[in-house]
Amino acid sequence: MKKDSRKPVDIKRMTRIFKALSNENRLELFLEILKVNETCFETECAECFITDIMETLSIGAPTVSHHMKELTGAGLVITERKGKFLTARINDELIRELSDIFYRDKS
Amino acid sequence: MKKDSRKPVDIKRMTRIFKALSNENRLELFLEILKVNETCFETECAECFITDIMETLSIGAPTVSHHMKELTGAGLVITERKGKFLTARINDELIRELSDIFYRDKS
DNA sequence: ACAATAATTCGATAATTGTCAAATTCTAAA
DNA sequence: TTTAGAATTTGACAATTATCGAATTATTGT
Numbered sequence: 001m002k003k004d005s006r007k008p009v010d011i012k013r014m015t016r017i018f019k020a021l022s023n024e025n026r027l028e029l030f031l032e033i034l035k036v037n038e039t040c041f042e043t044e045c046a047e048c049f050i051t052d053i054m055e056t057l058s059i060g061a062p063t064v065s066h067h068m069k070e071l072t073g074a075g076l077v078i079t080e081r082k083g084k085f086l087t088a089r090i091n092d093e094l095i096r097e098l099s100d101i102f103y104r105d106k107s
Numbered sequence: 108m109k110k111d112s113r114k115p116v117d118i119k120r121m122t123r124i125f126k127a128l129s130n131e132n133r134l135e136l137f138l139e140i141l142k143v144n145e146t147c148f149e150t151e152c153a154e155c156f157i158t159d160i161m162e163t164l165s166i167g168a169p170t171v172s173h174h175m176k177e178l179t180g181a182g183l184v185i186t187e188r189k190g191k192f193l194t195a196r197i198n199d200e201l202i203r204e205l206s207d208i209f210y211r212d213k214s
Numbered sequence: 215a216c217a218a219t220a221a222t223t224c225g226a227t228a229a230t231t232g233t234c235a236a237a238t239t240c241t242a243a244a
Numbered sequence: 245t246t247t248a249g250a251a252t253t254t255g256a257c258a259a260t261t262a263t264c265g266a267a268t269t270a271t272t273g274t
Contacts, residue, residue, distance in 0.1 A: 009138060009238050011131050019129035023262075024122050029178070036111070038211075051220065063263055065222055068117075084271050085181060092211060099209040102202050124230075125249070170233055172252055191241050191250050216274080223268070230261070238253070244246085 009101070017081040017098070020074035025059050026067045032056070033077055037090040048078075108203045116208070124205070127181035134167050139163070140184055145196040154187075154194040 021027050036048040054064050068088065071077045076095075077088045143155040161171050175195070179183045183202075184195045202208050 004222095006142075011134055011138075012178050015131050015134050018125045018134070019261095022122050022126035022129045024118050025262085027118055027122050027125070031118075032182070035113075052221095057222080057264085060237070060264065061221065062265080066262080081221090081270090095209050095211055099206060102203055102206040102209065104199060104206070126231095132232085166232085167234065168251065168254080169235080173232080188240090188251090193251070207254095215259105217272105219270100219272085221268100224266085224270100226264085227258075228261100228263085230259100232257100232259080234256085236254085238251100240251075241249090243248090 003049055011037075014101075017074045017076060017094070020070045021068070021078055025057050025063070026070060028057060028063070029053060030071055030076060032091055033088050047082070047089055049078075049082075050086045051089060114207075121208075124181045124201070126182060127177045127183055129203060130174070132164050132170070133177060136160060136171070136174055137178055137183060138193050142196055154189070154196055156189075157186075157193045157195060 003024065021030060032053045037060045050064065050068065057064065059067075068077075068079060068086070071088075072079050075091055078091050079086055079088045081087075119122075128137060139160045140155045157171065157175065161168065164171065166174075175184075175186060175193070178195075179186050182198055184193045185198050186193055
């Protein structure tokens, strides 16, 4: 309804986000976390154990560790150490921001 | 409202899309095309001359040409030759698809 | 204290990517 | 048909990235 109602975009920040999603294994990691995040409702569950996902992928632990850092560094996911394990959940706020960027007014 | 209502994602295709947006100059190209696309309404305008954008960026013509191919290859934009010039417009259908991926049900 | 498992760090290496200069093609106009 | 401007192709090079193996750190349970 409004023309030019789009927020200016921080290019560097955005490219970092897209770069984080531009690798197959990293995207799968992200989508898996997203899926877990969505399959739970009330209850503050939404926690995803990285070890479990790892077995699905065909890459080693060091690489997964590296990828997770890219995802968190971009702000896409938030991690927390649960004892021996690492858990991750989606940063909903950033995802909403991305959704806005791609949202198109059906004129 | 519905759980697990998300379409399965073609990983390779998606990474190609995100990769296309993961470079600063390419993202600026895309956002500029997006902006032009949005500032025109009725009338099938929505055409963006690449030469004009080029002057904004600090890269040469060969690089721009290469970047444009990445954007079109990913399906993000559609180009058309208008005489001596190249014009581009947003592939709204794909953008809508991306919007869906990031859309989160506010539960 | 020790063994086992998860995760991280640290090189190293192969693959990919961004960019350019030079040469080439395409198109419009003179 | 020659010229000029726009775009593309090609080949090269530097920079970045994805991945690994080995070594290290962290945490839990015995």
